[in-house]
Amino acid sequence: MHEIIWATPLYEFLRQCNASPLEKTVLDCGAGGDAPPLSLFHQYGYTTYGVEIAEEALAQAQEFCQARALPLNIARGDMRALPFGNESFGFVYSFNAIIFMTKPDIARAMSEIERVLKRDGLCFVNFESVDDPDNEPFCETAPLRRLLQSERFAKHADNEADAYFRNFDVLRKEKKFAEWVRWGRQFKRVTIEYIAKKK
Ligand SMILES: C[S@@+](CC[C@H](N)C(=O)[O-])C[C@H]1O[C@@H](n2cnc3c(N)ncnc32)[C@H](O)[C@@H]1O
Numbered sequence: 200m201h202e203i204i205w206a207t208p209l210y211e212f213l214r215q216c217n218a219s220p221l222e223k224t225v226l227d228c229g230a231g232g233d234a235p236p237l238s239l240f241h242q243y244g245y246t247t248y249g250v251e252i253a254e255e256a257l258a259q260a261q262e263f264c265q266a267r268a269l270p271l272n273i274a275r276g277d278m279r280a281l282p283f284g285n286e287s288f289g290f291v292y293s294f295n296a297i298i299f300m301t302k303p304d305i306a307r308a309m310s311e312i313e314r315v316l317k318r319d320g321l322c323f324v325n326f327e328s329v330d331d332p333d334n335e336p337f338c339e340t341a342p343l344r345r346l347l348q349s350e351r352f353a354k355h356a357d358n359e360a361d362a363y364f365r366n367f368d369v370l371r372k373e374k375k376f377a378e379w380v381r382w383g384r385q386f387k388r389v390t391i392e393y394i395a396k397k398k
Pocket residue numbers: 206228229230231232234235236250251252253256276277278279293294295296297299300343347
């Protein structure tokens with residue numbers, strides 16, 4: 200039986216990717232953790248690649264792949280300098296990952312995503328909104344703080360991230376206000392998601 204992934208906005212991205220005539224190769228930027236969303240794309244016949252900067256998150260993803268014999272090809276890498284040639288992928292996404300970086304690094308990562316995408320290729324990226332209530336700094340010992348020299352989530356105003364998509368047609372943009380309860384705690388999150396096609 201197929202597993203349902205947590206990263207549900209990627210189902211809409213997958214729907215749009217499936218409608219594209221491009222070869223089914225997909226890259227996840229920030230691909231680690233114990234439930235890598237690339238498994239969804241694998242189920243639908245994509246050749247998958249992922250880059251993950253943090254050792255622990257990479258180890259979790261590799262354990263997930265080994266336990267299921269899934270060749271997701273997730274390796275250590277930094278989305279600010281993607282180890283792939285120009286126009287290597289039909290599809291690239293970064294889910295809940297770009298937000299950990301500073302704005303200059305987000306701009307770098309966005310130009311890398313554009314560089315490795317083929318013409319007419321699709322990308323999905325989500326950003327943290329300025330309306331998100333969480334302004335807490337990352338824990339002093341968090342590995343990402345050291346790896347990214349970033350102190351807290353970078354936040355974007357409603358149209359601010361449009362600038363990263365100058366060379367794209369934006370196919371879908373969604374601002375989401377989410378509230379949920381997990382581990383007995385209430386969470387709130389405001390994000391802005393883009394699905395865009397490279398011109
Ligand atoms: C919240 S996790 C989400 C993981 C996965 N996308 C998911 O939805 O399950 C964000 C991941 O992005 C990774 N990350 C952040 N900045 C990165 C960078 N510059 N290059 C590669 N990975 C990065 C983090 O280490 C972390 O594992």
